[in-house]
Amino acid sequence: MGHVRARLRSDPMKIEVRARANQPLGMSPATFLRDYWQKQPLLVRGAFPGFSSPVAPDDLAGLACEESALSRIVVETPVRARAQGRGGDTPARSRWELRTGPFDEAEFAKLPKTHWTLLVQDVDKWDAEVAALLDAFAFLPRWRIDDVMISYAEDGGSVGAHVDQYDVFLLQGLGRRRWQISTDPAAPTAFRDDVELKLLAEFTPTHEWTLEPGDMLYLPPGVPHHGVALGACMTYSIGMRAPSQSDLLGDFVDHLIETLPEEARYADDDLAPANGDGEIDEAAIARVVRAMPWLRIGDDGAGGPKHAGRVDRERETGGCSGSVSASSLRTWFGKFITRYRAAQIAAPPPRRLGDAAFRRAIAGGARVLRNPWSRCAWMREGRGARLFVAGEAYPCSLALARALGGDRAPTLDGTTDPRDLALLRTLVDAGHFVLARTPRKGGRP
Numbered sequence: 001m002g003h004v005r006a007r008l009r010s011d012p013m014k015i016e017v018r019a020r021a022n023q024p025l026g027m028s029p030a031t032f033l034r035d036y037w038q039k040q041p042l043l044v045r046g047a048f049p050g051f052s053s054p055v056a057p058d059d060l061a062g063l064a065c066e067e068s069a070l071s072r073i074v075v076e077t078p079v080r081a082r083a084q085g086r087g088g089d090t091p092a093r094s095r096w097e098l099r100t101g102p103f104d105e106a107e108f109a110k111l112p113k114t115h116w117t118l119l120v121q122d123v124d125k126w127d128a129e130v131a132a133l134l135d136a137f138a139f140l141p142r143w144r145i146d147d148v149m150i151s152y153a154e155d156g157g158s159v160g161a162h163v164d165q166y167d168v169f170l171l172q173g174l175g176r177r178r179w180q181i182s183t184d185p186a187a188p189t190a191f192r193d194d195v196e197l198k199l200l201a202e203f204t205p206t207h208e209w210t211l212e213p214g215d216m217l218y219l220p221p222g223v224p225h226h227g228v229a230l231g232a233c234m235t236y237s238i239g240m241r242a243p244s245q246s247d248l249l250g251d252f253v254d255h256l257i258e259t260l261p262e263e264a265r266y267a268d269d270d271l272a273p274a275n276g277d278g279e280i281d282e283a284a285i286a287r288v289v290r291a292m293p294w295l296r297i298g299d300d301g302a303g304g305p306k307h308a309g310r311v312d313r314e315r316e317t318g319g320c321s322g323s324v325s326a327s328s329l330r331t332w333f334g335k336f337i338t339r340y341r342a343a344q345i346a347a348p349p350p351r352r353l354g355d356a357a358f359r360r361a362i363a364g365g366a367r368v369l370r371n372p373w374s375r376c377a378w379m380r381e382g383r384g385a386r387l388f389v390a391g392e393a394y395p396c397s398l399a400l401a402r403a404l405g406g407d408r409a410p411t412l413d414g415t416t417d418p419r420d421l422a423l424l425r426t427l428v429d430a431g432h433f434v435l436a437r438t439p440r441k442g443g444r445p
Contacts (some may be wrong), residue, residue, distance in 0.1 A: 015207065016043040024048070029139035038167060041181055042218045043209055048136070051214035052396075053173040053234050054129035054202040057152045060124030060234070061108055063120050064101050070121035071101030074159045081116065096160060096195045111216065117157040117229070124148040130236075137169070137238060138205070146241035153177075153229035161203035161226035163189060166242035169218050172211040179217055180205035200224055256294070266291045278377045278405025280334060280388075285326075288333050298323035330379055335386035338375040346371045346390065346431035353435070358425060366435040367409040368424070374432040378405040387423070389432050396423050402435070 006121045013035055017026030024047050025032045038044045064071035077095040099107075101120075124131040130148050137145060146166070150173070151159075161180075170179070180385040181205075182398065188202045203224055210230065212216060220223055229237065242250075268287050288299055353361070370376060378387045380399035385401035387394045404427075415421060427433050 005213065007067040013040060015041060016045065016209070019044050019046045019049070019353050024136055028216075033139070036218065036220075038220045041183065041207075041223055043211075044216045046214055047216035048214040049171065051171070051234075053213075055082055055123065055127060055150055055173075055234070057174075057232070060118060060120055060123075060150055061105070063123065063126060064103050065105060066120055067102050067171050069102060069126070071103065072119045073099040073101075073103070073107075074113065074117045074119070074157075075099070076115040076156070076158060076160070078156075088278075093192070093194070094160075096199065098196045114154050114157040115158070117149045117151055117153040117159055119149060119159070121149045122147045123150045128209070133236065133238070134169075140240075144240050147240060148237045149237040151235045151237065153233055155229055155231050155236075157233075158227060160195075160197055160199040161224060161329075162197070162199055163222055164219065164239075165221050165226050165244070165263075167220055167240040169216055169238040170211075170227070170243050171216045171238065173234040173236045174208065174213060176210055176212055176230040177233050177235055177268040178228045178230055180208045181219065183208050187224050188221075193277070212367050218236045246334070264291075268368050276400045276406050276408075278407075279402075280330075280337070280377050280379045285330055285333065289438055295329075296323040297329060298325055331386070334361070334377055334379055334386065335391045335393055338377050338388040338390040339377055340373055346374050348429060348431045349434065352429060355425075358428070358435075359421075360422070361435045361437070362415060362424070363381065363413055364437070365411045366415045366437055367411055368404065369408075369409050369434050370404070371434070376405045376432075378402070389427060394426075396420055396425050400424070409417060409436070 008308050021025050024044070025042075026044050026047075027035075028254060030044070063069050064073075077097070079094055109271070124134060124147055130150070134142075134145060153173075177401040182204060184204070187204065188200070190201045192199045192201045203226060205226070209217070214231075266287060267290075268284070270283070272283070291294065344421050374390045376387070377391050378385050380398070381395065383398070385396055385398045387401045387404060388395050389404075397417055400412070400415065400417075400423070403412060404424075412424065415424070428435060
């Protein structure tokens with residue numbers, strides 16, 4: 001699933017407001033939820049008037065030394081590269097280092113004077129005054145709030161330009177921080193591949209502010225942002241819990257497994273004689289569906305245009321419509337049933353057969369022998385097939401699937417399809433199959 005993006009309103013809305021005595025958000029909670037929540041950013045000046053951080057920097061550092069505290073330190077090393085043809089220096093990509101706690105007090109003394117940030121999660125579980133800040137967010141379901149993370153940064157400290165996949169309120173607790181955000185719906189979201197952190201490869205801000213203590217910036221999911229400390233500062237991040245689809249599904253399946261009786265199994269009392277070629281036919285797939293009666297199977301769109309509402313829902317859910325597509329179920333079962341219960345992996349041959357020797361062996365009628373640890377099966381797919389070998393799926397011709405999926409040791413001298421030959425080469429190189437010369441009649445092989 002890709003980045004969750006805030007659905008920015010097409011009509012112009014204020015992006016900066018000032019809090020009022022009876023409206024800390026600068027508006028009623030109902031108005032905020034209607035116009036801003038999960039829709040667009042909002043800067044609230046003076047949301048917490050006269051705010052004084054209940055946690056001192058030294059206290060936060062001490063908490064980061066606790067064994068059970070979740071803490072990180074991010075160190076940026078700015079890099080300057082010579083600008084060609086200009087005779088001056090221009091900023092280049094910084095180097096970033098991520099350190100994870102718990103930390104030793106001596107480590108803080110070794111940090112550079114600038115450009116580093118300490119972050120500690122779940123401070124609301126450790127400090128009652130920090131936990132009391134959550135009373136200001138009583139308009140949200142309490143179970144929706146994850147934690148209060150506090151960061152301390154020296155001048156220039158930052159965690160880089162990034163996106164969060166959850167709603168967050170960024171409350172300035174001490175000092176000043178410059179925030180830049182992008183509300184461009186087409187802003188690139190690719191990550192840098194040269195750092196451990198998930199930093200944006202490109203970031204062009206559309207808005208910029210300097211936050212003072214008590215100011216608060218709300219960001220919905222997927223809004224690119226970048227905060228930089230202007231001198232020593234502390235920021236309180238009130239983050240929401242937003243489990244991913246994979247988190248929800250994984251935990252639900254674990255819950256479901258606990259309730260299923262062990263004796264309820266795949267059954268095929270209606271089985272017809274097989275032809276020995278390893279095909280997983282439609283009758284088998286139907287039995288799989290019967291074995292999981294709580295699973296809803298949807299079509300793959302081949303039966304006609306989808307309902308418009310379903311299309312909109314799939315856009316919102318990254319392509320998941322609440323049911324499992326038939327093709328997804330088929331592919332999953334083919335992979336599942338060909339994984340061996342023991343953790344045995346086929347070993348590649350000690351010497352790879354050269355391409356010319358491989359072609360000669362196939363053309364010469366070499367037998368194709370399957371590794372006993374490599375389970376195989378196949379399914380029809382359009383005019384071709386999908387071959388499953390040791391939990392992996394490969395498209396191929398019907399003829400090759402039949403030949404490799406059975407228990408025989410076939411000869412494939414009639415195989416000319418370059419895609420089939422390339423697949424056979426891949427499977428031989430992986431150790432799933434070996435080529436053996438065909439014995440001569442009346443003589444030794």
